[in-house]
Amino acid sequence: MTIHTCPACLRSIQSKDSGKLICSVCDGHWHGVCAAPQPADLQPTTIQSWACQKCVASKKAEASAPADIESARFKAIMDQFAVLNNTLTAKIDTLSALVESQNETIKECVNDIACLRSDNEKLKIKISTIENRISAVSQPEELQYEILERVKRQKNVIAIGLTETSNDDFEAKRLINHIIADADKSVVSTYRLGKQTTNGKPRLLRITFDSNEHALMILKNAKSMPKNDFLGVYLKSDNTPAQSKYLADLKKDLQFRTQNGEKNLTIKYRNNVPRIVPLPTSKRTRDEESSPRSSTKRKQSKQDELLNGERREPTE
Template identity: 30%
Template sequence: MNLCTCCGKSAEPHKIVNCCICSKSYKIDCVDVTNTEARKIHQKSGLSWTCKMCAQLGNDINGLKAAIVALQDEIKILKTQVSTPVQSTTFSLIETEKIVNEVSERERRKNNVIIYGCTEGKCKTNAEQLNVDTVFVKDMLSSLGINDTDNLKISRLGKFDATKDDRRRPIRVTLHSENSVMLVLRASKQLKTSNNWKNIYLSKDRTPMQLEIHRNIRNELHQRLANGESNLRINYKNGIPNIVSSLN
């Protein structure tokens, strides 16, 4: 008898399938595998089965590969800013380290949204400020039609200082998933049409490298417009900003 990793119960061998990656055993009833599919897997007819955890791991790895390709394009932009010549081998090691760190940092920030423009009022402690911000964030998300606001992580960026007037430190909100971030950012366009939220602006939680690239692209756009070029705008392809003609 084999024990199912999912429910912990035993089953006959023909009622069990093993993940082709981690080799853990699962009852076919727990993973929605039919008797016919299980029989073909046991007969080694070329049909294999992967558990959800290993399948998700594969998706994550593919995502990281795509992120690395995108980062290589971004690092090419940063190369032009290196003023001191370095040995190619040394630069290659530095570049590799940047990629690894950047992928890790983007993964850590992917479920975050940054809220700009929210005043801090007259709160005298960080705990009091957190309570006020929690109410504000939930009210704002509710106005956008986002009702899944339980267990959000909310914090202000920067040091709390009760002595300063008109404090507006950005708020970082950690949502439940990257998909939730996209839903919130798409809906945030509605804020400009409301008197309550018209001064509020939302963005992704970008890494220092992303912020530097966006800043350089904006500066280049302003410079080209100042030099007489027209009909230019910033376009994003796979998350990478580029300057294109707005007539296209």
């Protein structure tokens, strides 16, 4: 027969002791008066499910342990999320800075491409101009013909807007005499250029003089032509097709450069050749204006303009 000892009083418990309590958890035997906690009642089910104080405390500890573990796990997970969030935020900031830098680089590249396109267009125009020059002198025969044609045309003056009549010679001489008295004696011939139009617009009238000096004098004094008698009439020099094409290409180049930001540019004649040059940035001093050398240069410049049709040309 097994003898049990009460953990509270350390005395033996008789097997026949009806007041003893047996822990349903650890199977420990207790005197009824020594047991703690005391059962709520003496019902058989209560007595059978009774547990000693040690086992009750152990159950409470076990019950609270999972909650503490879950809380610790949750805290650890949140800490990991915080570290991950900080890492991702740092990477996002780095990527944002990189994207911003790339955007600036792209903007610079776009600006560079625009500049390159502009420079490319300028080069195309210059190459076209050079090709035209080369093609104009590629054949000695063509060059010789061009020179002779220019020399021959120096005696001509082109009248624009002069009304067509049955006697163009009379109208041309009347126009010339209004510019320089008795200059009609130097007129050799007149000729209408192109086919006759049906819209009433007068064709160009070529007036040929006996010398290029007379033609130059008429162009030089064209401003003295009376406005009332010859309204809408203009005079210009007789350029060859090559001269006209070169001047047209030069005007396109000037327009393109002006549209792309270049300012203070104009076309001036140097040695009878039109060129794009910058406008003077400051006025000349009185000494420069009154010097003989300056006066000679101005006269030569005016002659160059007259020979190449820069004066009194209408805007088309």
